[in-house]
Amino acid sequence: MKPILAILLTLALLPLSAQEEAPYHIFSIYFGGGSHYIDGQQAQELQQWLRQFPELEDYEISVHSHTDDIGSKEYNAWLSRNRSEAAIRKLMDNGVLPEQISIEDFGELNPVYDNSTWEGKLKNRRVDIILKPIAT
Numbered sequence: 156m157k158p159i160l161a162i163l164l165t166l167a168l169l170p171l172s173a174q175e176e177a178p179y180h181i182f183s184i185y186f187g188g189g190s191h192y193i194d195g196q197q198a199q200e201l202q203q204w205l206r207q208f209p210e211l212e213d214y215e216i217s218v219h220s221h222t223d224d225i226g227s228k229e230y231n232a233w234l235s236r237n238r239s240e241a242a243i244r245k246l247m248d249n250g251v252l253p254e255q256i257s258i259e260d261f262g263e264l265n266p267v268y269d270n271s272t273w274e275g276k277l278k279n280r281r282v283d284i285i286l287k288p289i290a291t
Contacts (some may be wrong), residue, residue, distance in 0.1 A: 179287040180208070184242060186280045188225065191237035198245055201284070205249050214286040217257045218242050221283075223276035224263040231262040242282040 182204045184197050189196075208214060220238040222231040239258050247253060269275035 163173070163270075164234075167218070175184050179189070179285055181286075182284045183246075184238075184284070185277070186238060186282075188276075188280065189234065190280075191241045192208045193232060195246055198248075201245055208286060211251055211286075212255070213289055214255075215257070215289055216251060216255050217283075217285040217287070218246075219259045219261060219283045219285065221261050221266065221279050221281050222263050223279045224270040225276065228263060232260065235260040235262040238282045241269055242284060246284070263278065 170275075182201060184191070184193055184201065205211070218239050220235040221244070222234050224231070226234070239260050243253065243256055243258070244245070246256060263279075266275070266279045268278040270279060
């Protein structure tokens with residue numbers, strides 16, 4: 156019985172240790188079907204969001220691009236790559252150096268939302284820009 160109690164206590168404490176991790180921040184840019192165009196409003200919202208982080212060099216910056224599952228895997232990989240490149244151009248327009256950015260193009264793989272619904276498809280057409288503080 157004691158080993159089970161120890162396991163339960165360990166599991167109960169896991170969320171506490173996860174909370175001690177430095178927080179990360181996500182900004183999502185959404186796209187129309189088949190598009191990698193970032194409109195002026197989204198570019199302005201990205202700029203405003205980035206202003207919250209005056210010391211961007213203190214963050215790891217990741218760009219994760221996604222698509223829905225309409226079209227071939229090859230097409231969605233191409234589209235995902237183009238979405239990442241569009242987001243990187245906007246980041247560079249805001250003073251982020253390209254060497255600060257890591258990229259993961261998921262295409263239609265690993266969808267966060269259900270691609271069997273129209274709403275899920277809309278939400279999967281995005282790039283997530285993730286800022287995670289660099290541990291000092």
